[in-house]
Amino acid sequence: MCGIVGFVGNKKAAPVLLDGLERLEYRGYDSAGISVIENGKFKIEKTVERIKNLKDITNNGEDITGTIGIGHTRWATHGAPSFENAHPHISANGKITVVHNGIIENYMDIKSELIADGFKFVSETDTEVIAHLIQKYYNGDMFDAIKKAVDRLEGSYALGIISLDKPDTLFAVRHFSPLIVGLGPDGNYIGSDVTALIKYTKNAVYIEDGEIAVLTADSAKFYNKDGKEIKKEVSVINWSIDAAEKGGYDHFMMKEIMEEPEALRKTIEPRIKNGEIYFEGLKLSKDKIKHIKRIVITACGSAYHTGICAKYMFEELLRIPVDVDLASEFRYRNPIIDNESLVIIISQSGETADTLAALKEAKARGAHILSIVNVVGSSIAKASDDVIYTWAGPEIAVATTKGYTTQLAVLYMFGIYAAKIKESADNKLLGELVSELSNLNKKVEEVLELKPKLSDLAKKFCQEQQVFFIGRNMDYATAMEGSLKLKEISYIGSEAYAAGELKHGTISLIEPGRLVVALNCYEDLSDKLMSNIKEVVSRGAFVLATAFTGNEEIKKYANEVIYLPKVHPLLLSAVEIIPLQIFAYYISLHKGCDIDKPRNLAKSVTVE
Numbered sequence: 001m002c003g004i005v006g007f008v009g010n011k012k013a014a015p016v017l018l019d020g021l022e023r024l025e026y027r028g029y030d031s032a033g034i035s036v037i038e039n040g041k042f043k044i045e046k047t048v049e050r051i052k053n054l055k056d057i058t059n060n061g062e063d064i065t066g067t068i069g070i071g072h073t074r075w076a077t078h079g080a081p082s083f084e085n086a087h088p089h090i091s092a093n094g095k096i097t098v099v100h101n102g103i104i105e106n107y108m109d110i111k112s113e114l115i116a117d118g119f120k121f122v123s124e125t126d127t128e129v130i131a132h133l134i135q136k137y138y139n140g141d142m143f144d145a146i147k148k149a150v151d152r153l154e155g156s157y158a159l160g161i162i163s164l165d166k167p168d169t170l171f172a173v174r175h176f177s178p179l180i181v182g183l184g185p186d187g188n189y190i191g192s193d194v195t196a197l198i199k200y201t202k203n204a205v206y207i208e209d210g211e212i213a214v215l216t217a218d219s220a221k222f223y224n225k226d227g228k229e230i231k232k233e234v235s236v237i238n239w240s241i242d243a244a245e246k247g248g249y250d251h252f253m254m255k256e257i258m259e260e261p262e263a264l265r266k267t268i269e270p271r272i273k274n275g276e277i278y279f280e281g282l283k284l285s286k287d288k289i290k291h292i293k294r295i296v297i298t299a300c301g302s303a304y305h306t307g308i309c310a311k312y313m314f315e316e317l318l319r320i321p322v323d324v325d326l327a328s329e330f331r332y333r334n335p336i337i338d339n340e341s342l343v344i345i346i347s348q349s350g351e352t353a354d355t356l357a358a359l360k361e362a363k364a365r366g367a368h369i370l371s372i373v374n375v376v377g378s379s380i381a382k383a384s385d386d387v388i389y390t391w392a393g394p395e396i397a398v399a400t401t402k403g404y405t406t407q408l409a410v411l412y413m414f415g416i417y418a419a420k421i422k423e424s425a426d427n428k429l430l431g432e433l434v435s436e437l438s439n440l441n442k443k444v445e446e447v448l449e450l451k452p453k454l455s456d457l458a459k460k461f462c463q464e465q466q467v468f469f470i471g472r473n474m475d476y477a478t479a480m481e482g483s484l485k486l487k488e489i490s491y492i493g494s495e496a497y498a499a500g501e502l503k504h505g506t507i508s509l510i511e512p513g514r515l516v517v518a519l520n521c522y523e524d525l526s527d528k529l530m531s532n533i534k535e536v537v538s539r540g541a542f543v544l545a546t547a548f549t550g551n552e553e554i555k556k557y558a559n560e561v562i563y564l565p566k567v568h569p570l571l572l573s574a575v576e577i578i579p580l581q582i583f584a585y586y587i588s589l590h591k592g593c594d595i596d597k598p599r600n601l602a603k604s605v606t607v608e
């Protein structure tokens, strides 16, 4: 999704903007641009290629001397990726430039009005109306003009604005799109997320909906939606710059896979005390947990898949119904929520627009909102009654890996914690699960050693057109995520099927040589899965199976087996997904795909 950066200070702005934009590249984009005030004029550079192109044409930004500027990576929504549609957009009189992340829903009405006023439009974007609207309202006071303009906007926006009439001031506004201000020793910064800022400062101010930031080289003032100055808390970012860099790996995705054991350790270890799960500062009372009659989990994409894994686990341990809903569907179908329901929201970025909207819907219906989030201070974290953080550190690759496994870890811990309070599961089982959880990182470490084997297998299959993932119960939940990982980064068509469903249609797609990844670690249903493997093998499929070490039987039927260390079935997905992430990575690598930034995808999906 679009990313915005901005800087005002005592050094050249362009190198800072380009560096920030490069760090936001992971969010996904198709064009980019910067605008810097230099000698009383705007210096605007745009590209429909990579940020590197902007760096090349500006000598890494060094050729532009101005010390105030804004920058943008665009993920097209209104109008194709093109030079004209790339931000920054400039007002008709050439005096104001604007970058925008979000969607202005009423832009057509405003555009008609501005055209009637004589404004000429050069782009197809919704953003251009903002630049003209600020010009229309400008009467010598930029703050007042911005305030009047944003009061007219409906939809979502984070804006960075600079003007030639106030060349020492960077304005920023937020409404439903993420925006952070960084306070540095040599100037002040804005960014869509902390990765754009952490190289320069760790002091961040999280801007809330409706607020306006007014920044100069040595001052930062904040105003609420009524235009009244407010004091804002300065938070210290606890991510290091190394965590947001590749650190010797060719791709962020592999770096993040290799970080999974440590991310799991950091997420789990502090929450186990004397053999029991403990969540610091949880507002959800034990009494409330005791009386919960239903859990609703809502999320998107991979985060939704962790919800499916949790459903299997929670229903087993808590013996209450658990519904898992795609956040993009949840709010459009009159969901049944009451005060005996607990709503769990899952999001790595904490900024996914659909998930945030589902949260608001559930909150409006009176539910207690417990979120599982990776990014501290993100919109979802702030809007929730309770947050349990996944301490995974920054996740840059578009395809989530450590985000996924740490979300699972938190869900596992919450399941055990709630079962203990509800007294709905055997204490011995809960104790075993806690002890397995504390070893989960070591098991994942073991699985990482399968990299060479998985790379060889991937070489063999990287030209496939279509792959099937099958499994039952927890293996089925994992199959969904394995299949998503493969298709999103390798562009190979892939489907996940509950193995028992094959006969209801899909088996007609099996033909000689078709790769079927059969997940076979859920041992209670291993015999049944084995029958499904036989069905596809007899139709010519090539079966790559997973199994726990020691399962010799599977070798009789599967063409290749990935052996994994044994883990409790309720905690299975956190271990079994690792080889599937690695397999997807190598397939994509051998195919020559852009692993970290797959086409058309964005890391942080901040539009609906």
Ligand code: F6R
Pocket: 300, 301, 302, 303, 304, 346, 347, 348, 349, 350, 351, 352, 355, 398, 399, 400, 484, 485, 488, 603, 604, 605
């Ligand atoms: C897939 C992937 C996405 C995200 C989804 C939700 O690899 O990363 O499916 O899981 O867009 O994102 P968050 O967790 O940030 O809400």
